[in-house]
Amino acid sequence: MPELKLLTKDIDKKDLHKLSVYEETGGYGSLKKLFKKKPDEVIEMVKASGLRGRGGAGFPAGLKWSFLAKDVFPRYLCCNADESEPGTCKDRLLLEKTPHLLIEGMIACAYACKIETGYIYFRGEFQHASDLMDEALKEARAKNYLGKNIMGSGFDFEIHTHLGAGAYICGEESALLNSLEGRRGEPRLKPPFPAVEGLYSKPTVINNVETLCVVPYIINEGPEKYASYGTEKSKGSKLVSVSGHVKKPGNYEIEMGTTVRELIYELAGGIRNDNKLKAYIPGGSSTPMLPADLVDTPYDYESLAAAGSMLGSGALIVIDDQVNIVESTLRLASFYKHESCGKCTPCREGTRWMWQLLDGIHNGEGTNQQVDKLVDICDNISFKSFCPLGDAAVGPVASSIKYFREDYEALLKRNAEGTA
Amino acid sequence: MFEFSPANQKRIPEILAKYPDTQSALLPLLTMAQRQEGYVAPQAMVEIGKILKLSPGYVQSVASFYTMYHMHPTGKYIILFCINISCQLNGADELLAYTASKLNIKVGETTADKKFTLHREECLAACSNAPMMRINDTYHEDLSKEKIDKILDSLD
Numbered sequence: 001m002p003e004l005k006l007l008t009k010d011i012d013k014k015d016l017h018k019l020s021v022y023e024e025t026g027g028y029g030s031l032k033k034l035f036k037k038k039p040d041e042v043i044e045m046v047k048a049s050g051l052r053g054r055g056g057a058g059f060p061a062g063l064k065w066s067f068l069a070k071d072v073f074p075r076y077l078c079c080n081a082d083e084s085e086p087g088t089c090k091d092r093l094l095l096e097k098t099p100h101l102l103i104e105g106m107i108a109c110a111y112a113c114k115i116e117t118g119y120i121y122f123r124g125e126f127q128h129a130s131d132l133m134d135e136a137l138k139e140a141r142a143k144n145y146l147g148k149n150i151m152g153s154g155f156d157f158e159i160h161t162h163l164g165a166g167a168y169i170c171g172e173e174s175a176l177l178n179s180l181e182g183r184r185g186e187p188r189l190k191p192p193f194p195a196v197e198g199l200y201s202k203p204t205v206i207n208n209v210e211t212l213c214v215v216p217y218i219i220n221e222g223p224e225k226y227a228s229y230g231t232e233k234s235k236g237s238k239l240v241s242v243s244g245h246v247k248k249p250g251n252y253e254i255e256m257g258t259t260v261r262e263l264i265y266e267l268a269g270g271i272r273n274d275n276k277l278k279a280y281i282p283g284g285s286s287t288p289m290l291p292a293d294l295v296d297t298p299y300d301y302e303s304l305a306a307a308g309s310m311l312g313s314g315a316l317i318v319i320d321d322q323v324n325i326v327e328s329t330l331r332l333a334s335f336y337k338h339e340s341c342g343k344c345t346p347c348r349e350g351t352r353w354m355w356q357l358l359d360g361i362h363n364g365e366g367t368n369q370q371v372d373k374l375v376d377i378c379d380n381i382s383f384k385s386f387c388p389l390g391d392a393a394v395g396p397v398a399s400s401i402k403y404f405r406e407d408y409e410a411l412l413k414r415n416a417e418g419t420a
Numbered sequence: 421m422f423e424f425s426p427a428n429q430k431r432i433p434e435i436l437a438k439y440p441d442t443q444s445a446l447l448p449l450l451t452m453a454q455r456q457e458g459y460v461a462p463q464a465m466v467e468i469g470k471i472l473k474l475s476p477g478y479v480q481s482v483a484s485f486y487t488m489y490h491m492h493p494t495g496k497y498i499i500l501f502c503i504n505i506s507c508q509l510n511g512a513d514e515l516l517a518y519t520a521s522k523l524n525i526k527v528g529e530t531t532a533d534k535k536f537t538l539h540r541e542e543c544l545a546a547c548s549n550a551p552m553m554r555i556n557d558t559y560h561e562d563l564s565k566e567k568i569d570k571i572l573d574s575l576d
Binding site for chain 1: 438439440441443444445446447448450451472481482485486487488489500503504505506508509510542543544545546547548549550554557558559
C-alpha cells in the first residue's frame with residue numbers, strides 16, 4: 001500500500017490527545033535528543049531532511065528558519081492553524097487527535113530558532129480544537145515540557161492559543177500576523193518578510209501545523225531517514241485530504257510520489273457508483289484542476305507542477321462525470337469573491353466580475369465572448385494582486401476553461417437554443 | 421449598557437497576559453462579548469475599546485472584517501451549513517434547502533421563536549466527512565435528511 005504513516009501511526013489510538021497516552025507512544029521522546037544538540041544543528045537537520053512547508057507554498061522549512069534576522073530578539077513562532085482552503089481537513093485531524101505532537105514540534109522549532117514565545121492561530125471555527133489544545137498545553141506545562149528551564153535544559157518556551165474569527169485570508173502569513181495583532185486580517189507588503197519583521201515587528205517563524213508535526217520524527221529518526229522517503233525534491237510523507245466523489249473519503253498519509261490514481265482508486269476506494277473520473281483538484285480549491293487523463297501524475301510538488309497544477313495544502317477533490325464543471329467552478333468563484341479582503345483592486349473587482357460572468361453562464365445567459373472575457377480577467381488578476389489570494393481565485397476558473405470548455409459550451413448552446 | 425459578567429471580567433487579565441501588546445486581545449474580547457450576549461452590540465465595542473485603549477470606531481472596523489461576529493441578535497442555535505465544493509459535490513445544496521424548509525425560514529433568517537438562525541457557510545475543514553454543518557461550536561458531519569431531523573429535533 002502507498003500509505004506511509006510517519007505522523008499518523010498512532011492517530012486512531014484512544015485518548016491520544018491526553019499526555020499520558022501520548023507518552024506511551026513515545027511522545028516527547030525527541031526532547032532529550034533535541035537538548036543535546038546546538039540550535040544551529042537542529043536547523044541543519046531540518047534542512048537536510050528536505051522538509052517543505054505543508055501549508056501550500058512548499059518552501060523548505062529549515063531554510064525558512066535560517067532566514068531569521070540575526071541577533072534580534074525577542075522572536076516569535078506562529079503556528080498557522082487557520083486551515084481554510086476548501087478541500088483541506090488534515091490539520092484539524094492532527095490538532096484534535098494529537099495536539100501534543102504539535103507542541104513537541106513547536107518546542108523543537110523554538111529551540112532551534114531561539115524563540116521563547118509561540119502562538120497557535122486557530123481559525124475561529126476551531127473552538128473545539130483550541131479547547132483541546134489548551135488542555136494539552138496545561139498538561140505539558142505541568143510536566144515542564146513548556147515553561148522555564150524545560151527539562152533542565154536552560155531553555156524557556158511558552159505557547160498560547162489564539163482564535164481568529166472567520167476570514168480565509170488569515171491563512172496568508174502576513175494577514176495572520178495582522179489578525180494576531182488585533183487588526184483587520186489584511187496582508188502586508190513583502191518585503192520585509194516575517195523572518196525579519198513579523199509579529200510585533202520582530203523576527204517570526206510561521207509554519208503550518210503539519211510541517212511542525214513532522215519535526216519530532218526528524219529529530220528522533222534523523223534527517224536521512226526522513227529524506228529516504230519520497231522523491232528527489234519532495235521528501236517524506238504527505239497527509240492528503242481526499243474528498244468529493246470517492247467511496248472512502250478521508251485523510252491519508254502517503255509517501256510523496258504516490259500517484260493520484262493510487263490515492264483515488266486504492267486508498268479512497270474509487271469513484272462513487274463506479275462512475276468515471278472527470279477531473280480532480282490536487283491541492284485544495286486554489287490549485288488548477290486537472291482532467292482524468294492526468295490521473296497517473298505522482299503526488300509530489302514537482303510532478304503536480306509539471307502537470308500544470310500544485311500540491312498546495314494537500315487536498316485532493318475528486319469530481320466524477322455526472323458534474324458540469326461550470327457548477328463547481330461557480331461555487332469556488334463565489335467563495336473567492338466572498339473571501340477577497342478588498343485591499344487591492346485586481347482581486348476585489350476581479351473575483352466579483354468572474355463570479356458575475358460565471359453566474360450568468362451557469363444560468364444560461366452566457367455567450368462565447370464572456371468565456372473569453374473570463375480568460376482575460378484571469379490574466380489580469382494573475383501576478384497583479386497584492387497577495388496570493390488573487391492567484392488562488394484564478395486557479396479553478398482558468399483551468400476549468402482550459403480543460404472543460406465543452407462544459408461551458410453546453411450551457412451556452414442551451415442558451416442559444418432557448419433564445420432561438 | 422454593556423458589561424462583561426464577573427466571570428468574564430476575571431478572564432480579561434488572563435487574556436491580556438498572553439500578549440506583549442494589549443491590542444492582540446481585541447479578537448478574544450470580541451469573541452467573549454459575543455459568547456456572553458449572543459452578538460456584538462455597539463456598547464460592547466465601546467467597552468472593549470475602553471479596556472484596550474482603542475476608539476470604538478477602530479474596534480468596529482476590525483470587528484466588521486470578520487464573518488463570525490454577529491452585529492445583531494441571532495437565534496439560540498446558529499446553523500452554519502457548508503456549501504463549498506466538497507459538500508456541494510455531496511449534495512449540500514439539497515440538504516440546505518431541506519433544512520430551510522424544515523425550519524420554515526429562508527437561508528439567512530431566524531425562526532420566529534428565535535431558536536434557529538440558518539446561514540450558508542464556506543468551507544469548515546471537514547471535507548472528508550461532507551456534507552456537514554456547524555451548530556454553535558459543534559460539527560455535525562456525514563449529513564443526511566434523517567440525520568438532520570435527528571439533530572434538530574434533539575435541540576431544546
